[in-house]
Amino acid sequence: MTKQRTLAAPITFSGKGLHTGALVTMTVHPAQEGSGIVFRRTDLKGSPSVAALAHNVCDTSRGTTIKDGKAKVSTIEHIVSALWTMGVDNALIDIDAPEVPIMDGSARAYAAEILRVGTTEQEAPREYFEVTEEFLFEIPKKGVEVRITPAEEYSVDVVVDYNSKVVGRQSSHYDGSVDYPAEIAPCRTFVFLHEIELLLKLGLIKGGSVESAIVVVEKPISDGTKRRICKTFGREDIEVEKGYLNHLQLRFENEIARHKLLDILGDLALLGRRIKGRVEALRPGHLANTQMAQQLEAKLTK
Ligand SMILES: [Zn+2]
Numbered sequence: 083m084t085k086q087r088t089l090a091a092p093i094t095f096s097g098k099g100l101h102t103g104a105l106v107t108m109t110v111h112p113a114q115e116g117s118g119i120v121f122r123r124t125d126l127k128g129s130p131s132v133a134a135l136a137h138n139v140c141d142t143s144r145g146t147t148i149k150d151g152k153a154k155v156s157t158i159e160h161i162v163s164a165l166w167t168m169g170v171d172n173a174l175i176d177i178d179a180p181e182v183p184i185m186d187g188s189a190r191a192y193a194a195e196i197l198r199v200g201t202t203e204q205e206a207p208r209e210y211f212e213v214t215e216e217f218l219f220e221i222p223k224k225g226v227e228v229r230i231t232p233a234e235e236y237s238v239d240v241v242v243d244y245n246s247k248v249v250g251r252q253s254s255h256y257d258g259s260v261d262y263p264a265e266i267a268p269c270r271t272f273v274f275l276h277e278i279e280l281l282l283k284l285g286l287i288k289g290g291s292v293e294s295a296i297v298v299v300e301k302p303i304s305d306g307t308k309r310r311i312c313k314t315f316g317r318e319d320i321e322v323e324k325g326y327l328n329h330l331q332l333r334f335e336n337e338i339a340r341h342k343l344l345d346i347l348g349d350l351a352l353l354g355r356r357i358k359g360r361v362e363a364l365r366p367g368h369l370a371n372t373q374m375a376q377q378l379e380a381k382l383t384k
Pocket of ligand 1: 159160271341345
């Protein structure tokens with residue numbers, strides 16, 4: 083029997099929310115067994131809280147947002163992915179803004195801190211969701227598919243393919259033997275250049291810098307576009323190399339597929355139970371991932 087775990091000591095992060103640009107400080111505290119992962123908005127009157135559970139998901143358009151009454155927190159997927167995958171079942175996350183800090187676009191800083199303080203075993207046993215039938219969520223128009231089938235152990239396979247010459251078709255794999263802090267956590271979020279232009283027009287990615295995402299460039303960019311990007315991100319030396327903006331080196335050849343894996347590990351953690359089953363995801367995204375978590379959750383409450 084495996085027991086629940088929590089952090090051995092609190093860990094703190096500060097940075098900017100990707101979309102709001104708000105400065106945020108977030109402290110992850112150890113928490114009682116059976117409490118799960120809970121966010122508490124310390125900047126709001128009465129410090130209302132929201133549990134990181136599938137039925138609290140209210141928006142998946144640019145990251146996963148959860149809400150319960152007045153407590154709403156966005157972009158929760160990377161910290162939840164790191165905590166849950168590294169064995170933390172219970173944590174209370176104090177946050178003083180509506181959005182989790184984006185850090186470098188990955189879960190590297192989170193994983194490093196979790197490793198540094200370690201985790202402690204609690205008394206209560208872990209609860210599992212044993213998959214006994216096939217679950218499927220698909221968006222045929224977009225070629226999105228998330229499927230879960232029975233298996234003794236939890237594993238996740240991700241395939242991404244966006245008809246992009248730059249990204250190509252990439253895959254990634256997780257099971258209990260994969261070194262999450264080294265192999266998955268460092269993988270950064272990514273964005274296509276044409277999406278950045280749209281997001282900027284919408285007044286989003288205020289907290290973004292070219293250091294917090296891999297930027298994929300499908301077509302050669304004009305001098306005008308280049309100037310706009312340089313201005314937006316306060317850089318003068320932006321060039322395109324091999325389809326990516328030149329500000330970064332890929333950490334893995336399939337970093338994009340690995341980031342999608344990081345995301346789905348976080349989104350499926352919103353079930354609040356460890357899954358015994360095999361997950362296969364084609365072009366997954368926060369909508370498909372959290373819909374799948376809700377499908378499983380609905381079985382729990384029956
Ligand atoms: Zn992500």
